[in-house]
Amino acid sequence: MSVTEAVVEDPPAGEPPRRRTPRFVAAGWAAARNGWRQLTSMRTALMLLFLLAVGAIPGSVLPQRSVKVEDVLGFYNAHPDLAPVLDRLWGFDVYASPWFAAIYLLLFTSLIGCITPRLLDHVKALRTAPPDAPKYFNRLPQAAVLDQPVDEAAAKAALRGWRTVRREQADGTVTLAGEKGYLKEAGNLLFHSSLLVILIGVGLGSQWGWHAGRLIVAGPEQVFCNTVQQYDDFGLGPQVGAGDLPDFCLELTDFRAEYRADGMPISFAADVAATDSAHGDLGRHTFSVNHPLRLDGANVYLLGHGYAPVLRYTDAAGVTQETVSPFPYTDPTLTSEGVAAFPDANGSDQTKQMAFSGTYMPTKDGPPYLRSDHPEERNPALMLTAYRGDLGLDAGIPSSVYDLDQRQLEAGRLKKYGEPKLMRRGETWTLPDGSKLEFVGTRQWITVSIRHDPGEPIVLAGAVLLLVGLPLSLYGKRRRVWLRLRPDGSAEAGGLPRTEYPGFEDEFRSLVERWQR
Known part of the structure; x- marks a missing residue:
């Protein structure tokens, strides 16, 4: 018989035959059950959390398209052989990649599978009374025989803060069972639930x-x-x-x-x-x-913030244009570099378009005019170099507004026009063709x-x-104590720590002393 065939059981007399589950179905259910147990184990959850942290490293090291596309293009230019390989592995879209989503969803599922059974067990434990005292206290880690009678009311008062249950036996013996430290498991559940909540929030965002x-x-x-x-x-x-x-x-x-x-x-x-x-x-x-x-x-x-020089250009025909050009800063003193372009200068002749590239210094009293002395505008200076020719704005190729098109410079379609000029606010620069450039002033700019x-x-x-659950998980100690009061006045006590608790011996001894007093 093949594994896909059902097994027919011999029924009792007078009953129709019963068919059992096919073997391959039973094997499949067993494999699924074992796989689910492995996935929802705490070890697997920790491994997936570690993989999630490792998987986020490329997203921090490599430029991401969702953050800044220009950085990705720059990486392509700097590493033309490596970039396509990383791109096929979703290196530039790490957080949108299938493999990162798989780790994320598996961790999400694993945490749910870990937390749900433990939550049910914890709720059941909270609803269940502490168990009755064992028959032999001397088998417990902590045990003591009290050398004098104990008042039951005083014993209950000593167990204030403990979850206490009183039981009375048929022979008149009274036992008090106390349990404490439920917050440890509650802290564990809060801690692991916090990870689940954070994952939900990150996914939603x-x-x-x-x-x-x-x-x-x-x-x-x-x-x-x-x-x-x-x-x-x-x-x-x-x-x-x-x-x-x-x-x-x-x-x-x-x-x-x-x-x-x-x-x-x-x-x-x-x-x-x-x-x-x-x-x-x-x-x-x-x-x-x-x-x-x-x-x-x-x-x-x-x-961030910086300065945008305001320049007014008047061409040889007397046509005036004004532009406000933000200059990005290059150092903490807000030394800024940028370009002011006048593509409509000198009519419609693209070979006579004008641009001015230079450095703005908020405070500069004397040479060398390379770097500002202070980020505040106290004595502004603007060092400019004029360029004339085709700026390449009509080529349809994306380019930065803060730099000249290097392709145009290398091809000779854009050339320097005259010598560099240092300008102060309010000064005018006359170019070789009779056109003029005036440094009107500056405006502030901000990046948001x-x-x-x-x-x-x-x-x-x-x-x-997480902050609430972690201390409870670390410092909560679950333990149980019992006190047995016999009709003849004798009493004995026992204690059992449910978790590793080096200080339980001292706590039990202190409790016994309070009972004896």
């Missing part, structure tokens, strides 16, 4: 959360509205669409920074005016580092991180449960 970054320049014409098109970089959860983002706009009205004499920062604060389409003006708000701006559906965090994570409250609750 990764699916329905989103984050974005934006550089905002001060000024009413530089208003930022919360749309995907206006983000510098963003990452939306799988369950979030562009139309699900909250509706609000922010205008940077002021920024205040305080520094020490050596240039170390003391405090930063940004003032913004917030609006939305439903309520109109939402008022003015101030936020700073570690004190985000909390709006309906999003939190805005202040990350805009985030929404619906799993944050759940993760916080899990962290609180």
Whole structure:
């Protein structure tokens, strides 16, 4: 008979034949049962937790597309052979990879399988009275014979704080059973449940959360509205669409920074005016580092700040254009480098487009003009180099707004135009063709991180449960004591620690002394 055939039992007389479960089905059920036991064991849960931590290492070491696509492209350029291999292994999308999700779900299942039976057992233990005293106390780790009669009421008073049950035997013997230390198992359950809660919160945040970054320049014409098109970089959860983002706009009205004499920062604060389409003006708000701006559906965090030179260019035909160009800083003194481009200069001739690349120093009193002396604007200096030619903006190739297109420079389609020039605020630079550039001044800019994570409250609750459960789990000691009072006035006591508890002997001795007193 093959393993797929059912086995027919010989029935008792007068009954129809009964068919047993096929052997391959029984073997399958046995394998599934053993697999479930292995998956829901504490050893497996710890192994999966370790694998989850190891699996998160590539997400911390390698650039992630969900955080910043530009860093991934830079890694491709720096490692053209290694990057495709890592990409096939989901190295740049670790937290969205199938293998990370598999570890996550297995750990989730394992924790549920570990916690549920233990929770049921703990509830059953809480509802079950402490067992009656054993017949022979001398077989327990702690035992004592009391040398004088014990008052039952006083004995109960000594067991205050213990879960106590009184039993009376047929011969008049009274036993008091006390148990203590249930909080240890409760702490264990809270600790392991906290991991489960944290996993739920992280999963919820990764699916329905989103984050974005934006550089905002001060000024009413530089208003930022919360749309995907206006983000510098963003990452939306799988369950979030562009139309699900909250509706609000922010205008940077002021920024205040305080520094020490050596240039170390003391405090930063940004003032913004917030609006939305439903309520109109939402008022003015101030936020700073570690004190985000909390709006309906999003939190805005202040990350950094810098300066944006305001330049006014007048071409040879007398046409004037003005631009506000943020310069990213390169050191703690806010020495900043950037580009101010005028693609519409000199009419529609692409070969006569203008750009100015340079370094802005908030405080610089004298040469060399390479680095600012202080991050605060005390004596600003702007060192610029002019470039003329095709800026490559119409090529359709993505490029940084903070640097010139190196392809255009290497091809000779964009060339230097005149000698570098140091400019102070209010000065004008006359170029060889008669055009002029004026350094009007500067504006402040800030970089913000805009985030929404619906799993944050759940993760916080899990962290609180972890902090509560861990001490209970470490310091809770479950133990039992018994006191037997016989009708003739004799008494004896016994004690049993349910967990490893080096101090139980002293606690039992102290309890016996209180009974004897």
